[in-house]
Amino acid sequence: MTFNTYHWMEKVFLSPILRGTYHDALASWCIAVRKLSCILCALLVLFANTAVAQVSFLDQEDQVRQIFALIDKRLELMQAVAAWKHVHQRPVLDDIRESSVLEATVAQAQTFGISAEPVRELFTLQMRLAREMQQRFIDQWTAAGVVPAAPPDLSAELRPQLDKLGVQLMQTIYLAMPEFQRQDFHSYYAGSAHSIAQRGVEERDINALFDALARLRLMPVPALQRITASRILRIGTTGDYAPFTLESRGMLTGADIAAAISLAAFLDAEPQFVRTTWATLMTDYQGNRFDLAIGGISITIERTPIGSFSIPYYRGGKTPIVRCGTESRFGSLNEINQAGVRVIVNPGGTNERFVREHLHNVQPILYTDNRTIFEEIATGRADVMVTDDVEVDLQTQRDSRLCRATAEVFTQYDKALLIACDPKLITKVDAWLSAERESGKVSQRLKDAFSSENSSAITR
Known part of the structure; x- marks a missing residue:
């Protein structure tokens, strides 16, 4: 609660009270709460900044689940849409609106670099499901002779919500793209469509949603265009x-x-x-x-x-890191390049390439977790690792059991x-x-x- 917000609340809710007998006491109370609100505001800002700094890897599986959650949210709004159309005696099908939204969605997908036809198929299907759901509600109300309570306005409230969901859905699809190419895509995510099925969407239409998603691909468009659009x-x-x-x-x-x-x-x-x-x-x-x-x-x-x-x-270079006390044994390439020396390396990068090119006499130990690899040296399960000097400097500062074997760097990399x-x-x-x-x-x-x-x- 900011100072201005509290000042407004004080004016609206407390001013009538302040005119009464307890003016001074309440005024003091207001000052105290106002100070407290400022402290809370500062703490909230600090918390927000900390939260922004905390980032994690994108969970693409969760993005797929979010796709079905957003489709479900769109269907959830159909009762209110149907109610508005029923009350105002408007037809369920609005050709002009649907055509406009569909073309805008396909155009947006293309700026992202997403293939157009599967997007058209996906959103056309969603529009049909939305119409069918609206019609079911209207048929139920008509048969029961019920007039729904005054619904939210279609243009001012419901359509903006639908448009926002459409944008969110496209961004989520974009982030989930690699998952669509899984061979077991449909079976793996079948449970994600449970909420849609509960709304009466038939199995054949759920299968069609999966098929449209599975055909989505990223097309070659300039990366900056994709970043700007998405x-x-x-x-x-x-x-x-x-x-x-x-x-x-x-x-x-x-x-x-x-x-x-x-x-x-x-x-x-x-x-x-x-x-x-x-x-x-x-x-x-x-x-x-x-x-x-x-x-x-x-x-x-x-x-x-x-x-x-x-x-x-x-700019840095490759240099050896060893268990402290063994530096004199591994201070040069020749000393490291000996049969029986247990050289450990994380596979796939420049460290492995260096070992393959320069240490022909050793049988390297491939260790896939670069976050815990230095523990293997510190505990004596490996003798030496050749890696970038910046990483050696950090690890030797973090762990007193580890030492840099030489001040020399064997290669230079940018x-x-x-x-x-x-x-x-x-x-x-x-x-x-x-x-x-x-x-x-x-x-x-x-x-x-x-x-x-x-x-x-x-x-x-």
Whole structure:
């Protein structure tokens, strides 16, 4: 409750009382409550800012469930729509309205890059189901000789709600797109249509809804156009590479997470983080699962023929991390490249590539969880890992059992954002990133991420 809101409440509800016997006492009470409201307001703002900072991976399965929930909400409004038409003696079918809405919806889908014909089929089907439900209500009222109570106004209240649901449905469809290609799509999500079936929608029509959704595909359109139209920025990340990105207890943190949120605001879009892995990063990129990817991604000769990158924002190199006390054994490539040395590596990225190219005499231990891989070294189940120096610096600060084996870096890499091949989007991202570097925000985010990670340091 803001000060202005409370002042209005005081004027409307308390002014008559204040004219009575207890004026002074009530006035003091008002002052005390007003101060309390200011404190509560400040706490709410603080809570809101904290909530905004907490982000997690997009749950695409939940997006599919939301699609059916939104279809159900649309059907739920049909009783009120039918009541208005019945009271005002209007026909159920409004050809002009339906045609206008349908064409606008298809046009919106195309700006998102979503295939037009399945969208047309999907929304045409929903309109038919809505008409049939309206007619059932009207037939029931007519047979019973009942006139519904005064319903909400169709133009002023009901249609705006329906239009809003249509926009939400299109955005949700857009975010759920990869799920539609599941071979078991219909059977896996059959339970999501339960509420629709309870409203009297027949099985054949539910099957038709699933069929239309399953045929939806993303078509090749410029990425910036898609972002502008959808107001959504899809951001791919692994969530396993602190200090750039890290998923912990369902929440994403790190320097690149903070940067991506800032970039989304710059593009006037909502950030949605899409899970990927180092092994599938480029496949997901080519499959259009995200608009750009972040998280300490190195520019490599394997990736550049496939993808587009922003200007670099960090330069680093590969160096070994070991259990403290063993540094002298693994300070050079030659010392590491010996049979029997237990080299551990997370598969699919530049770390594995480095091992395959430079450590031919070792049999690497592939360990898929980059968030817990350092515990394998700290507890003696592995001897050494060669990874980026920034990650080594962070992990050795977090865990007193781990040490950097040498100050040397074996290779040099630039890190950048992996961006969809759209020159306009790349230009905008580069302009934003250049300003972020010059202002010192890039380096500050990295320092903040180090501080945050080190606050949970392990000292055993």
